[in-house]
Amino acid sequence: MDGVTVLTSFLLLVVVFGVLGGVLFWAFGNDRRAVPDYTGDDFGLLTEVAAVPTGAAADVLAKRLRAARIKVTVVRRGGLHRLMVFPADVPDAKLLLRGEPS
Numbered sequence: 843m844d845g846v847t848v849l850t851s852f853l854l855l856v857v858v859f860g861v862l863g864g865v866l867f868w869a870f871g872n873d874r875r876a877v878p879d880y881t882g883d884d885f886g887l888l889t890e891v892a893a894v895p896t897g898a899a900a901d902v903l904a905k906r907l908r909a910a911r912i913k914v915t916v917v918r919r920g921g922l923h924r925l926m927v928f929p930a931d932v933p934d935a936k937l938l939l940r941g942e943p944s
Contacts, residue, residue, distance in 0.1 A: 888915060888926035891935045897923055903939060910938050 894900050900916045900923035907914040907925070912935050915926045927935045 882919065885915075885917065885926055887928055889929050889932050890924045891927050891932055892925040892939050893922040894925075895922060899923070900925060907935055907938060910934070912938070 892903055894903065897916075897918070903925055904914045904916050907927070912927055912931045914935070917924045917926055925935075925939075
């Protein structure tokens, strides 16, 4: 009788762990989030509106955008200083950087 009890306990344990594993896989196994970009080329929601070779030029353009209440981030990548803004601000930022009133 002891052999049957041990076998039943073992099978019950296997079933419990199987169900637990299935529930955990259902809850956490379908992770479809994007893989993080470790290359440094993905700036999320920001869009490039200008790229200049020097930091001084980037500061002048960023100051002009900030004066127009456009949030700007300057990123140095590949020898260039990129001015990045949110997509909603791209048209106004490009017009402002070209010297045209928005």
